[in-house]
Amino acid sequence: MEEVINLDKLSNLIKNRKIAKSYNGVFLALIGLIILFSFLSPHFLQTNNLLTILAQVSIIAILAYGMTFVLMIGEIDLSVGSIVALCGIVLGVMLSSGQSAFVSIVIVLVVGALAGLLNGMISAKFRIPTFIVTVATMGIFRGIGYAITDARPIQIDNPFILYLGNGKIFDLIPVPVVIVLLLLIIAHVVLSKTKFGRQAKIVGGNRVAAEYVGINIKRLQMKIFMITGLAAAVSSILLSARLYSAQPNVAVGYELDAIAATVLGGTSLSGGYGTVIGTFIGALIMGVINNGMNLIGMPYFYQQIVKGLIIIIAVYIDVRNKERLLAK
Amino acid sequence: MEEVINLDKLSNLIKNRKIAKSYNGVFLALIGLIILFSFLSPHFLQTNNLLTILAQVSIIAILAYGMTFVLMIGEIDLSVGSIVALCGIVLGVMLSSGQSAFVSIVIVLVVGALAGLLNGMISAKFRIPTFIVTVATMGIFRGIGYAITDARPIQIDNPFILYLGNGKIFDLIPVPVVIVLLLLIIAHVVLSKTKFGRQAKIVGGNRVAAEYVGINIKRLQMKIFMITGLAAAVSSILLSARLYSAQPNVAVGYELDAIAATVLGGTSLSGGYGTVIGTFIGALIMGVINNGMNLIGMPYFYQQIVKGLIIIIAVYIDVRNKERLLAK
Amino acid sequence: MTDTILKMKGIKKVFPGVVALSGVDLELEKGQVLALLGENGAGKSTLMKILSGSYKPDGGEIFIKGKKVEIKNVNDAKELGISIIYQELSLCPNLTVAENIYAFQEPTRFGLIDDRKMISMTQALFDELEIDIDPKAVVKDLSISNQQMVEIAKALSTKPDIIIMDEPTSALSSKETEKLFKIISKYKSEGTAMVYISHRMEEIFAITDIIMVLRDGQYIGTVETALTTSEELIKMMVGREMDQVYPHKDFSYTKDEKLFEIKNYTKNKFFYDINLYVRPGEILGLYGLMGSGRTEIAKGIFGILKKDSGEMCLHGKPVKVNDPYSAIENNIAFVTEDRKHEGLVLTAGVYENITMANLSSLLTKFRLLDTQKEINITEKQIDDLRIKTPSFKQTVNKLSGGNQQKIVLAKWFETEPEVLILDEPTRGIDVGAKYEIYKLMIDLARKGVGIIIISSDLPEILNVSDRLLVINKKRIIAELDPKSTTQEEIMTHIIGRGDQFGQAKQSDKE
Amino acid sequence: GCGTTSTSDDGEKQIRIGASILTQSHPFYVSIKTALEQEAVNQNVALDISVADQDLNRQISAIEDFINKGVDAIIITPVDSDGVKGAILKAQAANIPVVTVDIRANDVEVGSHIATDNYSGGMIAAEAMAQYLDGVGDIGLITYPEVQSVRDRIDGFKEISATHEGLKIVAELPGRTRQEAKSASEDMLTSNPNLKGIFGFGDDMAIAANAAITERNSSAIVVGFDGLEEARNSVDVDNAFKAVVVQYPEKMGSLGVINAVKLAKGEAVDKEVPVTPGLYIYGKGFVDVAVENGKVIVDVK
Numbered sequence A, B: 001m002e003e004v005i006n007l008d009k010l011s012n013l014i015k016n017r018k019i020a021k022s023y024n025g026v027f028l029a030l031i032g033l034i035i036l037f038s039f040l041s042p043h044f045l046q047t048n049n050l051l052t053i054l055a056q057v058s059i060i061a062i063l064a065y066g067m068t069f070v071l072m073i074g075e076i077d078l079s080v081g082s083i084v085a086l087c088g089i090v091l092g093v094m095l096s097s098g099q100s101a102f103v104s105i106v107i108v109l110v111v112g113a114l115a116g117l118l119n120g121m122i123s124a125k126f127r128i129p130t131f132i133v134t135v136a137t138m139g140i141f142r143g144i145g146y147a148i149t150d151a152r153p154i155q156i157d158n159p160f161i162l163y164l165g166n167g168k169i170f171d172l173i174p175v176p177v178v179i180v181l182l183l184l185i186i187a188h189v190v191l192s193k194t195k196f197g198r199q200a201k202i203v204g205g206n207r208v209a210a211e212y213v214g215i216n217i218k219r220l221q222m223k224i225f226m227i228t229g230l231a232a233a234v235s236s237i238l239l240s241a242r243l244y245s246a247q248p249n250v251a252v253g254y255e256l257d258a259i260a261a262t263v264l265g266g267t268s269l270s271g272g273y274g275t276v277i278g279t280f281i282g283a284l285i286m287g288v289i290n291n292g293m294n295l296i297g298m299p300y301f302y303q304q305i306v307k308g309l310i311i312i313i314a315v316y317i318d319v320r321n322k323e324r325l326l327a328k
Numbered sequence C: 001m002t003d004t005i006l007k008m009k010g011i012k013k014v015f016p017g018v019v020a021l022s023g024v025d026l027e028l029e030k031g032q033v034l035a036l037l038g039e040n041g042a043g044k045s046t047l048m049k050i051l052s053g054s055y056k057p058d059g060g061e062i063f064i065k066g067k068k069v070e071i072k073n074v075n076d077a078k079e080l081g082i083s084i085i086y087q088e089l090s091l092c093p094n095l096t097v098a099e100n101i102y103a104f105q106e107p108t109r110f111g112l113i114d115d116r117k118m119i120s121m122t123q124a125l126f127d128e129l130e131i132d133i134d135p136k137a138v139v140k141d142l143s144i145s146n147q148q149m150v151e152i153a154k155a156l157s158t159k160p161d162i163i164i165m166d167e168p169t170s171a172l173s174s175k176e177t178e179k180l181f182k183i184i185s186k187y188k189s190e191g192t193a194m195v196y197i198s199h200r201m202e203e204i205f206a207i208t209d210i211i212m213v214l215r216d217g218q219y220i221g222t223v224e225t226a227l228t229t230s231e232e233l234i235k236m237m238v239g240r241e242m243d244q245v246y247p248h249k250d251f252s253y254t255k256d257e258k259l260f261e262i263k264n265y266t267k268n269k270f271f272y273d274i275n276l277y278v279r280p281g282e283i284l285g286l287y288g289l290m291g292s293g294r295t296e297i298a299k300g301i302f303g304i305l306k307k308d309s310g311e312m313c314l315h316g317k318p319v320k321v322n323d324p325y326s327a328i329e330n331n332i333a334f335v336t337e338d339r340k341h342e343g344l345v346l347t348a349g350v351y352e353n354i355t356m357a358n359l360s361s362l363l364t365k366f367r368l369l370d371t372q373k374e375i376n377i378t379e380k381q382i383d384d385l386r387i388k389t390p391s392f393k394q395t396v397n398k399l400s401g402g403n404q405q406k407i408v409l410a411k412w413f414e415t416e417p418e419v420l421i422l423d424e425p426t427r428g429i430d431v432g433a434k435y436e437i438y439k440l441m442i443d444l445a446r447k448g449v450g451i452i453i454i455s456s457d458l459p460e461i462l463n464v465s466d467r468l469l470v471i472n473k474k475r476i477i478a479e480l481d482p483k484s485t486t487q488e489e490i491m492t493h494i495i496g497r498g499d500q501f502g503q504a505k506q507s508d509k510e
Numbered sequence D: 001g002c003g004t005t006s007t008s009d010d011g012e013k014q015i016r017i018g019a020s021i022l023t024q025s026h027p028f029y030v031s032i033k034t035a036l037e038q039e040a041v042n043q044n045v046a047l048d049i050s051v052a053d054q055d056l057n058r059q060i061s062a063i064e065d066f067i068n069k070g071v072d073a074i075i076i077t078p079v080d081s082d083g084v085k086g087a088i089l090k091a092q093a094a095n096i097p098v099v100t101v102d103i104r105a106n107d108v109e110v111g112s113h114i115a116t117d118n119y120s121g122g123m124i125a126a127e128a129m130a131q132y133l134d135g136v137g138d139i140g141l142i143t144y145p146e147v148q149s150v151r152d153r154i155d156g157f158k159e160i161s162a163t164h165e166g167l168k169i170v171a172e173l174p175g176r177t178r179q180e181a182k183s184a185s186e187d188m189l190t191s192n193p194n195l196k197g198i199f200g201f202g203d204d205m206a207i208a209a210n211a212a213i214t215e216r217n218s219s220a221i222v223v224g225f226d227g228l229e230e231a232r233n234s235v236d237v238d239n240a241f242k243a244v245v246v247q248y249p250e251k252m253g254s255l256g257v258i259n260a261v262k263l264a265k266g267e268a269v270d271k272e273v274p275v276t277p278g279l280y281i282y283g284k285g286f287v288d289v290a291v292e293n294g295k296v297i298v299d300v301k
């Protein structure tokens, strides 16, 4: 049991205001869950298992980073799961047609960005709610994926791509973990430190004010949907590697998981509020729940029920915490 | 071809302002689709097929009626598909335990209403966003359904229940069609002609103003979630009858279909706008697309793509139409 | 001096059902302050929004410094040195003061926003303008008056050549207004040209050089401020003579009994130990500075803020009011000060807004809403308050600010209250309509309604109320007779004896 | 407590098996699961079951969690033949033997594979359909092209139906759930009033098609696949649903555990355990059927 992490250290972390901040509540919920599961399963707190959780969570987390931007401006993107599928197929086709890993990745990123851009463009130019646009493209993108491969999976055997999804650095840290943390930093900086991120907050906070200060909302929206598209493309690479194959039927329903992680992390569905770090914590909560319940071998039907309950409790802790802070 | 409906009559309907009103645009899109498919398939415009479409659409339409109320106050309910599944199971269990159709229906309606109430209550009392609550209960309700039957279907053979889902009045009009139209009228009246419906609109438009004119928002929200729960219960009866069985895996993803139909029908996701009639037209559009593509035997993958495109075009027609009306 | 900086010629703008502007001209010189005057819905905001690039004109030309320009969007206007304070608050509630002020023009360092610099820039700006607000405060936690000051600072932060102020003082108390006037004269002396929109005559006479009047989207005329009188201006605006601004109330109450009374109302941090009463037919004024707690007291009475202790009596009998519902049940009505956030459903129609506090009265015997009755009620209110709208169905966000305010009033008048609380009821309302509203208040009073009015407009509150309570630091500090008191006396109570002299220059009683 | 490795009576460490099942929302897989549980009791081994809910990523996560937990063998009904490879490699790298049930893992060798031959099953269905229709008539298919085992069935069906000149496949519509299958059947019958037969890739689809045919008084017949109790009961009744290809989930499940236990103990097992599907028809119940040299040998009359 030497690899087990010290619980005291964790609870010190909670007390440390600077780290906790506005996502204090979710963070608390996460710690609670970790403590709970570490009592329920001796395997849970092993470094190896914690890294596994991070790797498992990486795909949803990256999608959720993108989703944070979309929700920030008060929009929604239901097509990200389908973009993941489509980008995976493109990756598979590229690789199997003999392209190098590098070229394939670039093309996949371009396809993801274009798919996102298309969402943003249709909605901005034709003034159609993003919910409708992305419900529609959800079918369209996946349909294209199916049409390309006739629903058959494409094997992925490019060693570099496989390394991205399954490799380990120093024989310990999974590469997806490094990627997800790197992207966390980037997304956090973009959202909270750049003009672009600030514009998103302005638009989400007050659309009229945004227009009055001269922000081109349509262009911003297109860029933001491009970001979710890009995030989906990155996810698709990790997922395809993890699955050793590209298939059009992957990532079904991931949009809801990504949105749930984002909202769990404190982002408001109506725009204006949210942090990428909160989102990451939200994704971790979902990952910890899934992993923990698997470890203790909870029967499937009960997993669904318990997961639902835990999500509600986690958000409640967060709500309570915010209210307590406000009351001070 | 005597049973074919007159196209001229239809286009007269379009011109008739009184009927078209604010959902003019979606209505136009619906007519356009009908004309399109009537050229593509000789079977499309047969009375029988049109009635079939109505019957096929009934389940989503009823869910969407409920969804209209929820979206009207600016909330969302992602658990309706799961409530349908759970209620179906309850129906099956009741009937097979020897209860009469009447008692079973009453109990199913009560279960549906309670499930909805639970959603509304958790969200209102604990101040948790309805998105999160219903994403959670989506798993919980379905999980309970599975746990009850262990995923096995329960056969439904009660003649009255089967009549509700499959019977025909005058040997022509399917009973679900009558039910869906009856509920259309009721829901329309409740939303647009009662104090309750008006309050929903006010809450959706401005929560603070609503509070200040003495509207009990929490109670209203609970009632409204009860309505979606009830709608889901009614849907579940029709669906179980239509499938001659109750299964926990039915109605997956119906929440998105119902929301799409509602938004297609002009209801705003952010609350304050919407009509049940628009919602019904939205549901019809979805039904016509599905049926029409099946009739012309479009390959599956393309169905998804085409459906997405048609939804976008339909909403665009609506948007354009509203702008044109405003510009006058 | 013909140092013309701005010239607008033949500006036209048509909205569905409304001709907002039919060929309006405007000329502005460097260092000049022009007052734009007109009734509610005359087209003032529309004209200015065309200048600031948020509306496209349907006709006409704009010249800046003699050069013809096309202002296609907000950024064009910014680049031309035009800056605007919108009539409706337009800040982001989720961002801090500094973030709002430098929204879309944040200072950066290595491509990232330099928060520290932004805060120090904000602080410097505030120091210059003598504004005392924490740059790091989140806007949604500020009172409206502070939000308005932030809005003003934001407009000034770009060092514009032309500043448009669309009713900047409607959300300010006299102290802030004073501050604003100082700022205006400072910028004026530096050569900045300004358009100033307000319905308060005394302000217009205090700070403007020339006055341009619009009526129903038409240019009526321009006069020099020094050479005109408010009677003349009102005639130009309204199109007829109006001999008085405040109608005469020939009784102070109809019965000498306490219609409504609260005793020892306390809500910690919001208000302490409030005792007040109103007689039938009496108009009670509440005056205090920004942040003194008047709004909070009103919210406490109406059950929006839950009191910690205290009791309420109606007709001498104790009643429990814990929420707006029970307040309305007890025939109390409350016109809130922030119409956009607290009063209106902007996306709903005029009729839905007017009837929303009184839906029960519309029910037929089948418990359905009586649509015809609803329309009749609406049409009547539109007539009574002279609300300018193309139809009873028009969505409220399409109406001019003043007309929106009238709808809030109509909504509460419609509940036929016994006790009517009005928080800044004439905010943004033109002189003619103000007169109508005062008259309606008197009519209600004559029927025995007790009225509590909160206003930052001292002349208004002195002229309208029968009795005046002065609020300071969340407590009632004095009861005065408005007929005999003076502004000096009021300020003395508020500031305390030692400070009298500092405030003397502010007094200017008519 | 929960999750700690318990020891059996003889003091020997109890064998622990992890099973990842494709879905729990289908009776076929419920049967497999029940059989796994039953056999685990018989063999006195501990069994953890995780449900992938048709999500390959979730399946892989579950397998990773099994590995972290240190199970002795893993049973998988793969969500996808190709996609499961990575997880199997991870398990094998941790020296945990893998048994696949129902669906094959491509391109990677597993300890044992136990499955119905779906392609042959599709061929059997087509031959039965042909014999009922005397080799003539329009046929509609209800498919679920996202799923490999279904594609195999459809492909097998098409191969045999092509050998009967009179059989024409006039419609092929998606019907992934019972309700979608019912709409698809209705629409098929609307656009092809002469339809003589519908093949549903699963019990749900066949039952839905039967309902639609009955409601429309059509003369078409139905052939299904899976053959669980509900479907066999429906075949027994005199209606359109005439025959169903039967799989044996119970058998597959228990063989899966038996082989997993053997592998965990280091014993040898058959690498391939094919389970030939049967055919269950109206009035007769199970009939003899065999697939040889691309031909189906069966007699339904």
Ligand SMILES: Nc1ncnc2c1ncn2[C@@H]1O[C@H](COP(=O)(O)OP(=O)(O)OP(=O)(O)O)[C@@H](O)[C@H]1O
Pocket (backbone or CB within 6 Å): C015, C016, C018, C019, C020, C038, C039, C040, C041, C042, C043, C044, C045, C046, C047, C087, C388, C389, C397, C398, C399, C400, C401, C402, C403, C428, C430
């Ligand atoms: N976006 C819009 N859509 C439709 N009508 C509008 C719109 N904006 C303004 N109007 C109409 O144009 C007319 C002029 O409005 P405007 O806001 O310019 O008046 P104003 O002079 O600023 O009045 P106030 O003193 O009340 O602010 C009004 O009748 C108003 O209803």
Ligand SMILES: Nc1ncnc2c1ncn2[C@@H]1O[C@H](COP(=O)(O)OP(=O)(O)OP(=O)(O)O)[C@@H](O)[C@H]1O
Pocket (backbone or CB within 6 Å): C140, C141, C142, C143, C144, C145, C172, C173, C288, C289, C290, C291, C292, C293, C294, C295, C296, C337, C456
């Ligand atoms: N949303 C809020 N959150 C926190 N504090 C608030 C909020 N709104 C108002 N306050 C505080 O409450 C106090 C009173 O507010 P407010 O200025 O509205 O009072 P007032 O007496 O009605 O003045 P006025 O009518 O001139 O605005 C102020 O100190 C203000 O900062």
Ligand SMILES: [Mg+2]
Pocket (backbone or CB within 6 Å): C044, C045, C046, C087, C166, C400, C401, C402
């Ligand atoms: Mg205005």
Ligand SMILES: [Mg+2]
Pocket (backbone or CB within 6 Å): C294, C295, C296, C337, C423
């Ligand atoms: Mg106030």
